[in-house]
Amino acid sequence: MEMSCEKIEKMLVDYADEQLSPGDSKKVAEHLEKCEHCQKILEALQRSLELSGVIWEDGLKETKEIRATIQQKARNIHWPGYAAAAAGIILLLTTSILWRALVRPVEKEINFADIERRITEAGNAARLLAATELLAEYPNAQTIVKQQYRYIVETYPETTSAKKAKLKIQ
Numbered sequence: 001m002e003m004s005c006e007k008i009e010k011m012l013v014d015y016a017d018e019q020l021s022p023g024d025s026k027k028v029a030e031h032l033e034k035c036e037h038c039q040k041i042l043e044a045l046q047r048s049l050e051l052s053g054v055i056w057e058d059g060l061k062e063t064k065e066i067r068a069t070i071q072q073k074a075r076n077i078h079w080p081g082y083a084a085a086a087a088g089i090i091l092l093l094t095t096s097i098l099w100r101a102l103v104r105p106v107e108k109e110i111n112f113a114d115i116e117r118r119i120t121e122a123g124n125a126a127r128l129l130a131a132t133e134l135l136a137e138y139p140n141a142q143t144i145v146k147q148q149y150r151y152i153v154e155t156y157p158e159t160t161s162a163k164k165a166k167l168k169i170q
């Protein structure tokens with residue numbers, strides 16, 4: 001019996017992925033020979049599968065590059081012990097920004113300038129916060145310390161350091 005386009009369409013993903021049984025695969029192939037509508041769907045499907053494969057591979061490559069950049073930056077900075085932990089958080093944050101960008105097809109253009117800016121901001125904020133916390137140990141410096149926390153909150157609002165600084169001045 002002839003299968004409907006609707007039924008064939010549902011099998012096309014598995015067909016393109018070679019996951020169908022030989023019997024089903026033959027039925028789909030026979031239908032495709034006669035049906036231009038389903039041929040077009042299959043073509044579009046294969047293109048999108050190829051594209052997602054390319055994005056996936058690019059993503060892996062870029063992740064490695066970004067990791068290397070951050071690790072390099074972290075090595076070049078004389079971090080107080082506290083800030084070294086912050087660098088780990090920045091790395092996690094950046095990786096998650098990248099993956100979110102990858103799985104959202106509409107925004108698959110990864111904005112590296114923006115990621116770079118966020119890394120720099122997060123790094124600056126973490127260093128300022130670490131410095132301010134050291135300063136906070138001196139009773140005479142409390143006015144400057146408060147100004148400093150406020151500066152972090154206002155200048156780097158998107159960072160985790162800003163959230164921490166905010167708690168200090170509340």
Ligand SMILES: [Zn+2]
Nearest residue numbers: 005035037038
């Ligand atoms: Zn069809």
